[in-house]
Amino acid sequence: MINLKGIKKIYANGDIKVAALGGVDLHVGEGEFVAIMGPSGSGKSTMMNILGCLDTPTEGEYFLDGTDVAKATGDDLSVIRNRKIGFIFQGFNLLPRTMAVENVELPMLYAGTGGKERRTRAIAALESVGLGERIHHRPKELSGGQQQRVAIARALVTNPSIILADEPTGNLDSRSSEEVMAIFQRLHAQGNTIIIVTHEPDIAEFTERIVRFRDGHIEGDEIVKNPRKAQAQVIGEEGGPE
Amino acid sequence: MNFLESIRVSLRALRANKLRSSLTMLGIIIGVAAVIAMVGIGNGATASITSQIQGMGSNLLTISSAQAFSGGVSGGAGSSASLSMTDVSKIEVGTAIKAVAPVANTSAQVVLASGNTSTSITGTTEDYAIIKNVTIARGRNITEQDVNSSARVAVLGPTVVENLMGDVNADIIGKNIKINNVPFQVIGVTTATGSTGMSSSDDMITAPITTIQARLIGKKTVRNILVSATSEDLMQIAQDSITATLRKAHKIQEGKDDDFRVQNQADMLEAMQSVTQTLTMLLGGIAGISLLVGGIGIMNIMLVSVTERTREIGIRKAIGAKGMDILLQFLIEAVVLSILGGGIGIALGYGGSTLAGKALSMDTSISLTSVAMAFGFSAAIGIIFGVFPARKAAAMDPIDALRFE
Numbered sequence A: 001m002i003n004l005k006g007i008k009k010i011y012a013n014g015d016i017k018v019a020a021l022g023g024v025d026l027h028v029g030e031g032e033f034v035a036i037m038g039p040s041g042s043g044k045s046t047m048m049n050i051l052g053c054l055d056t057p058t059e060g061e062y063f064l065d066g067t068d069v070a071k072a073t074g075d076d077l078s079v080i081r082n083r084k085i086g087f088i089f090q091g092f093n094l095l096p097r098t099m100a101v102e103n104v105e106l107p108m109l110y111a112g113t114g115g116k117e118r119r120t121r122a123i124a125a126l127e128s129v130g131l132g133e134r135i136h137h138r139p140k141e142l143s144g145g146q147q148q149r150v151a152i153a154r155a156l157v158t159n160p161s162i163i164l165a166d167e168p169t170g171n172l173d174s175r176s177s178e179e180v181m182a183i184f185q186r187l188h189a190q191g192n193t194i195i196i197v198t199h200e201p202d203i204a205e206f207t208e209r210i211v212r213f214r215d216g217h218i219e220g221d222e223i224v225k226n227p228r229k230a231q232a233q234v235i236g237e238e239g240g241p242e
Numbered sequence B: 001m002n003f004l005e006s007i008r009v010s011l012r013a014l015r016a017n018k019l020r021s022s023l024t025m026l027g028i029i030i031g032v033a034a035v036i037a038m039v040g041i042g043n044g045a046t047a048s049i050t051s052q053i054q055g056m057g058s059n060l061l062t063i064s065s066a067q068a069f070s071g072g073v074s075g076g077a078g079s080s081a082s083l084s085m086t087d088v089s090k091i092e093v094g095t096a097i098k099a100v101a102p103v104a105n106t107s108a109q110v111v112l113a114s115g116n117t118s119t120s121i122t123g124t125t126e127d128y129a130i131i132k133n134v135t136i137a138r139g140r141n142i143t144e145q146d147v148n149s150s151a152r153v154a155v156l157g158p159t160v161v162e163n164l165m166g167d168v169n170a171d172i173i174g175k176n177i178k179i180n181n182v183p184f185q186v187i188g189v190t191t192a193t194g195s196t197g198m199s200s201s202d203d204m205i206t207a208p209i210t211t212i213q214a215r216l217i218g219k220k221t222v223r224n225i226l227v228s229a230t231s232e233d234l235m236q237i238a239q240d241s242i243t244a245t246l247r248k249a250h251k252i253q254e255g256k257d258d259d260f261r262v263q264n265q266a267d268m269l270e271a272m273q274s275v276t277q278t279l280t281m282l283l284g285g286i287a288g289i290s291l292l293v294g295g296i297g298i299m300n301i302m303l304v305s306v307t308e309r310t311r312e313i314g315i316r317k318a319i320g321a322k323g324m325d326i327l328l329q330f331l332i333e334a335v336v337l338s339i340l341g342g343g344i345g346i347a348l349g350y351g352g353s354t355l356a357g358k359a360l361s362m363d364t365s366i367s368l369t370s371v372a373m374a375f376g377f378s379a380a381i382g383i384i385f386g387v388f389p390a391r392k393a394a395a396m397d398p399i400d401a402l403r404f405e
């Protein structure tokens, strides 16, 4: 599924070179649920951006579903992001002044899916994250937790190979965080591959594997013995708490 | 993403920011409206001057006293008038010359029991109708005898009849009208020619020149002598023979300048047209510059818009938009703004020039080519000035765009 070999990312600011990633090897198999942890500045976001094909490594090989994407550029990366990757951002990154359902339709728009099918699938995705009654709301009419669930719906609507989330609960209170984790656990149970970045150990406990970063290197890689089960109050309780 | 979807996305973005979209369009609207109106008015002026000059008669030569021109006041011929009825009789009808008619004109108040009007009065002779291509609809034309006897008779244009009696076809033959309090008997009515403007034969009274000189002007002045050449080819010969005749009649010595001027209708037409065409081009050029400024306005706003929507661009790219999708979105926005602005501008320009035409009482002509050109031009402006901002947007790196605050 995901295979990284000697991934380096070096930022050059004038004469000063910062190695955000100093040679990372990582393998993530299909259906895994991984948490990436580590102190601030250890290269987690850099890693996620490379995994999500938003950024390219300075050096190294990145095989996604067997194809090397490390050397891909521009429009090729756009296509890979569109087809294979569902990315969830800490800051939600929804289009403002645009209805939830239209936000969720967006990746299908660029995939060339027809208008009717787009709408049906977007509504289904929003229903699956418990927002079936909020499809015509605009981002600023939704709570943080609801916005993040719209973002999740947008990430999974295209059935991507992997779902990536950089601090998906970073802006949420503990209750909304747990709701979001419950959705991830359910997607994982359905066989999706999920990688999240988090600072919070109790969020990482919802996953099945924890990869620890320090100074651009992998410091530890362990299996979570007994993953906690997230309480999914929200599912079935349409709309969720305000 | 297909083209239709791109258009929909662009239209939504424009609608989301209505005020800014309309203000951006304003530059193009004003530019296009100005081009259309200016060219329309210019063309109208050219056409109306052309028809006025052509309406003066066919193969026309106009003889006037040179002083009338050098003095700058064409009416002040008075004491220095160099044309007389003697000159008229010297110019003989022949192979090159079809008809000769003197003109002494004034404008006057015309009164009949049923109404009054003010119109221009032309004192002339029988041949005037031939030169002007005017036919008599009812009654008769003035005759040589009328001229010799200074008869107080008048031939009316149809507009004059309508103004006096309220009906073009009213029976006015034989009635007595008062022109500046001098009684005249109506002997004929001319056929409508449809010509407008100052030399319209529809809104005019013709009478024997001798009567007009004696009763209305009080001087034996001949303002112009109109000569109709038998054909266009013979105009030069006619002109030369008139010049020779008049130089001899006025006893002008060899080497001295003429004290009269013979003007050729074609020359007048050419001179006037070149003036109005230059004017049209000048006005159109100035309006074109404002169109250019409008285009730069579009580029300016689009650049601001691209910067402002950097995050949006980042989001779109992050979830799979290609460079071309983003490029098209912004390019279409620019083109829609300019085309919409162009359309509104054409409508406004058309309205404006029609109004101006009404005010100046001339037919403004908006040609299809000028509409097509303005439309094409505004679309081109949208593309030219939209490409730069759109390319800037398309070239953005998703990671940098998402980090943009």
Ligand SMILES: Nc1ncnc2c1ncn2[C@@H]1O[C@H](COP(=O)(O)OP(=O)(O)OP(=O)(O)O)[C@@H](O)[C@H]1O
Pocket (backbone or CB within 6 Å): A011, A012, A013, A018, A019, A020, A038, A039, A040, A041, A042, A043, A044, A045, A046, A047
């Ligand atoms: N665009 C950039 N230019 C220069 N240096 C950068 C850039 N982006 C990241 N870095 C550097 O790379 C290193 C890793 O950054 P990264 O954002 O991956 O950290 P992180 O683990 O996500 O931290 P946090 O937990 O605070 O989000 C940092 O030292 C950072 O300063």
Ligand SMILES: [Mg+2]
Pocket (backbone or CB within 6 Å): A044, A045, A046
């Ligand atoms: Mg980070």
